[in-house]
Amino acid sequence: MISTSISAHQESAAIPASVPDLQGHTRVSVSRVMLTNYRSYKTLSLKLQRSSNMVVLTGENGVGKTNILEAISYAAPGRGLRGAGLDDISRHNKDNWSVALQLALEQDDICEDIKVGTGIEASTTDADSTDKKPHSRRIVKIDGEIANNTNCLGERWSIGWLTPQMDRLFIEGPSSRRKFLDRLTMGLYPDHSRQIGAFERTMRERNRLLSDQGVHADAVWLSALEARMAEHGVAAAVARLEFAGQIAGQIEDAAETPFPKAMLAIDGWLEGLLADGLAPVEVEVQYRERLAHERVLDCRSGRTSTGIHKTDFIVTHKPKSMRADLCSTGEQKALLVGLIIANAHLQTALKRQAPLLLLDEVAAHLDNERRSALFDILGALGSQCWLTGTDMSLFESLKGKAEFFDVSDGKVQPSLQ
Structure with missing residues (x-):
């Protein structure tokens, strides 16, 4: 692996402000949430004020606060903030579930309402297949029209999130950090999701071919698969580097806050070659050659040895010059929050639209x-933010500035403040 430090000079444009200029800015908010057979909710219809910049959900642990955030996260590409399987979401693990959201995109005095729906179709089995396990399929609708896939959900708005499970991001394996980097990258480059997905599907196909046929596998077909892996892998690596350079510039130019600034590095073979100045087409050639050279090794191991699926995202506490995994729990949390804020400000500056935050x-x-x-x-970001907590007192300073709801036993009601 090649560890590549990300500096502000790698960005394509300077992002000078820590507080965004909201002139001409598009505000994204959720004005209605409707759930059916979704985890703890048999049905839920929640209507919100358009003016709410912040929405606060309070209640005891396990009453369904996170379920609402997860449902909203399905208006973004991918598998939601929990990464759950489709059959793990329904209320009784058998009923079809659905999420219907009404999003409001407001710019100056113009507001556009967009209806977003997602859920699973009736489970089916192939009559000719020996596999009798039902298979569920997720569908996505935008204003009543069925979308080809979830990637379209990142084209006009973006959604970011931070959950307690992410508190271990810096001390777990590289997979979680890589997914975190890719999720942030999708906010600026929606096509990044398609490139990652295409790379992973092609890699699995190559792995199966090598597993089934070994070194005697069709060399022409292997070469075709490796060419596709190179194309999608290099495109994803380019997007990662471009995003990381942009957010490094945002962090460097931002004003000091109680959230420590971070230094970033990407530890990956493809990203390293690109950072060293090789053109993407040259990196594709080198990667195809390496994949061909590693066929025997990959055949024995059952997996691909080199690629964007091995990349790590390294974060360092800049004031202390200390890697995040060596920092205290509180410092790690502050670094995470700081990265989420920097990403939100970056999107606001480049896209004139902040992400909706969960x-x-x-x-x-x-x-x-x-x-x-x-x-x-x-409060100053410009798009809606949803927060959850068990202790109402933590949000006292937001009274009069946020919309509050009490959550209990599958019911959501406005709080009596």
């Missing part, structure tokens, strides 16, 4: 200074 149990793990700073930043 922050699950974020306030409980911040001290008073950081909590107050976070609320101020979110």
